Amino acid sequence: MTDQPLLELVDVGFSHERTRALGGVSLTVAPGEVVAVTGPSGCGKSTLVMLAAGVLRADEGQVRIAGQDVGSLDDAARARLRRRRVGLVLQYGQLVPDLPVLDNVALPLLLEGVRPATARARAAEWLTRVGADLTGEEWPGELSGGQAQQAAAARALVAGPSVLLADEPTASLDARAGSALLDVLLSSTLEVGGAVVVVSHDNVVAARADREVRLRGGRVAHSVQLS
Numbered sequence: 001m002t003d004q005p006l007l008e009l010v011d012v013g014f015s016h017e018r019t020r021a022l023g024g025v026s027l028t029v030a031p032g033e034v035v036a037v038t039g040p041s042g043c044g045k046s047t048l049v050m051l052a053a054g055v056l057r058a059d060e061g062q063v064r065i066a067g068q069d070v071g072s073l074d075d076a077a078r079a080r081l082r083r084r085r086v087g088l089v090l091q092y093g094q095l096v097p098d099l100p101v102l103d104n105v106a107l108p109l110l111l112e113g114v115r116p117a118t119a120r121a122r123a124a125e126w127l128t129r130v131g132a133d134l135t136g137e138e139w140p141g142e143l144s145g146g147q148a149q150q151a152a153a154a155r156a157l158v159a160g161p162s163v164l165l166a167d168e169p170t171a172s173l174d175a176r177a178g179s180a181l182l183d184v185l186l187s188s189t190l191e192v193g194g195a196v197v198v199v200s201h202d203n204v205v206a207a208r209a210d211r212e213v214r215l216r217g218g219r220v221a222h223s224v225q226l227s
């Protein structure tokens with residue numbers, strides 16, 4: 001294994017139209033690391049996650065995922081890099097509404113050309129691993145918030161991401177299910193040599209991190225090594 005960082009933000013700035021959300025943000029995450037991103041509402045945490053995932057493109061600075069400069073890639077290459085390297089879990093699940101849950105979870109594999117039967121079998125295994133009591137035949141609109149988060153977690157993990165990005169991944173789950181889901185998110189990613197960046201208001205989540213990066217007003221206010 002190399003020591004190459006899996007995620008690097010170098011002096012990154014981003015504005016949502018007229019709102020300056022982030023400026024001068026640098027962050028390097030190595031294989032095996034778990035980083036918690038904390039800070040008050042509106043400080044830029046979700047924007048950082050979307051930039052780190054390659055969903056948003058930085059206005060300034062560079063974002064590198066597994067050594068690849070996201071800004072230098074066209075949309076198709078960026079989508080491919082995301083599919084192969086990044087797992088993303090957002091607060092409300094963000095499932096594709098007109099696909100059954102099993103196909104939602106299998107989607108990263110289906111898009112990579114894995115045979116449908118194999119992709120769906122792996123998706124079903126991941127639904128079980130994340131603790132979801134679902135058959136996979138449900139439609140996203142039929143799920144509770146917590147079930148949608150579990151399904152989104154399974155989708156994020158199904159392709160074995162190098163970088164798992166999670167924005168309030170346990171917010172819709174009770175304490176027990178949330179803790180179990182966090183265990184799976186961390187252990188599954190670290191098992192394959194990946195790294196995790198997790199945004200959370202929950203101190204229990206932050207306490208599981210190796211490092212806490214606190215944002216304020218779109219900048220890194222401090223970065224503390226926790227273990």
Ligand SMILES: Nc1ncnc2c1ncn2[C@@H]1O[C@H](COP(=O)(O)OP(=O)(O)OP(=O)(O)O)[C@@H](O)[C@H]1O
Nearest residue numbers: 016017019020021040041042043044045046047048
């Ligand atoms: N789509 C958008 N359009 C315009 N402004 C936005 C958009 N998304 C975020 N912002 C603004 O960018 C800033 C950073 O927002 P962001 O959602 O990244 O913060 P956050 O720390 O994740 O907040 P929270 O903890 O409340 O989720 C805020 O001022 C917010 O109002």
